[in-house]
Amino acid sequence: MKKLLLVGALLGASALSFADAKSDYQNAENLAKGNKVEQAVKVLEKVVNSGDATYVTKANFQLGAYYLGKNNIPTAKKYLLSAWNDGKTVTEDTVEAARLLYLISLQEKNIKGAENYISWADEKTQGADGDLASSLIIFYFENGMQSKGQARYNKAMSSSNVDYKAYINYNVGQYYLGKNNLPNAKKYLKDSYSSASKEAKLPAGYLLAQIALAEKNNADAEKYLTEMNTITSGKNAQILGMLGSHYLQTNNLTKAEDYLKKAAAADPKSNDANILLLAIYESKNDTANATSIYNKLKAKAPTTVNKELGIFYAGLGSPQLAEKYLQKAITENKDNQAKAMLGQLYAQMGKKAEAVKLLKEAVAAKVQGADQILKQVEAMK
Structure with a gap:
């Protein structure tokens, strides 16, 4: 570009x-x-x-x-x-101008104009620009011109450049993923992953692993993540973290701890791996390691760490940990917003009386939205 x-x-x-x-x-x-x-x-x-x-x-x-x-x-x-x-x-500037005119035409719902600009740009770059080729293929698929789209796709797949083909498949796979068409998304992403050279596998691999995790297909998730970890020589913090999270969800705490420690070491600025490690140490009653991790997190966000941990663990589906840290936010940080959050958590746990008490305190402290939550909880049977 x-x-x-x-x-x-x-x-x-x-x-x-x-x-x-x-x-x-x-x-x-x-x-x-x-x-x-x-x-x-x-x-x-x-x-x-x-x-x-x-x-x-x-x-x-x-x-x-x-x-x-x-x-x-x-x-x-x-x-x-x-x-x-x-x-x-045909120059770099005229091609880029056509690309932007294509985007404007799409915004204006001028389908004929959009096709004119993007097909011209693709033709004049001799189909060598993966972004333009992908845009044209997706444009055809999106606008019901399947035969044109398939013809352009087939032409792209005739290239001898494996990473170019992988890039096209990745972009088309992303398009279908955005449409929530998982069968087609997986088809193109798998084609991208299988045909690409080493590093070029990673974008499709990430999406395939995430799809597998969402579908609770643990075998495929582990396969893609392990292969990508090998490709990156075990130094990619995101992949290491995904592996750790995967093993945590499948209750393999030994492997989860191992990969999350590696992820934390690979990216010391990120909190994600340490937050999951803290959950592991809490579950194992490993006070020494839990305290060490907690202190690291607290040093980065001394006044908000407890609330943030409470919110994260609530989303993770760990109500006991969420309760512990939201309570700490209330008692140690005097955080009234945490009262509303803990009140919601108690309501979800079926502790209506405790929820109402905290939510009333949040309303008295003028926490935004607490009054509406209180009305909903009071109406619960």
Whole structure:
């Protein structure tokens, strides 16, 4: 994807002028790098009127992308259409302009226009751009043009580049996953995973492991996670953490502890593995290790750690741990919001009297939403 000069930069002041289109464009680049966007915009507007075909196209594209980022669609289209110039020339800028015009057409539900831009860009890049090829295939599938989509997909699969094919399959798999079409999602993701070279397997592997975990297919989840851990030489914190979480859910505490300790070591800034380790040590009544982990977490968030742990363990389905840490938040941190949360937890546990008591205290402390929760709990039978 082409680098954008203006999008995401801060606004500046005053305008400058330069000797020629190339110099002006280069100075616009420097102004954008210095977060002087208004100056850069004025310089690019000058370039647009310079008559230098190369830099006129470049400036039109950058201005179109800038206004698209500001959601000024009419102005964005004006500049992008000028950059594309009916596809008379093929450059990085004209291809990127067509890609952005495709996105605008989708937003405007202009299906014919969208097809025109994305198919032109795919054709002019000779199908070598995986993002453009994937976008075209998905566009056809999404808009009921299955035969066109399948034909473009088949052409992509005829490539000798295994990682290109894996990338196409990954993107199409993601598309079907977003549509909650799991059979198709798994089909394309498995094709991506099986055909890719080592590192290129990981994106599809992550999704396949998550699907397997969601479906409680423990064998497949372990297979993908173990294979990915081997690919990354046991140094990827996310994969190690997923393995630890998987073994925790399947009650293999020995393996869970081992992988979570490795995950924590691989990414000391992350709390996720340590939070799960704390749950393991709590379940084993391992006070020494539990205290050590807790102190590490508390050092990072001294006033909120108890509430955050309570919320996490409630979501994990561990009401006893959730109760313990929410209670600590109330007594140690004087956190009134924790009262409302613990009140909800007690209601879920069938402890109506305890829930009502805490929720009344939360209402008295003016915790937002506590009054509505209290009404619901009081109505419980």
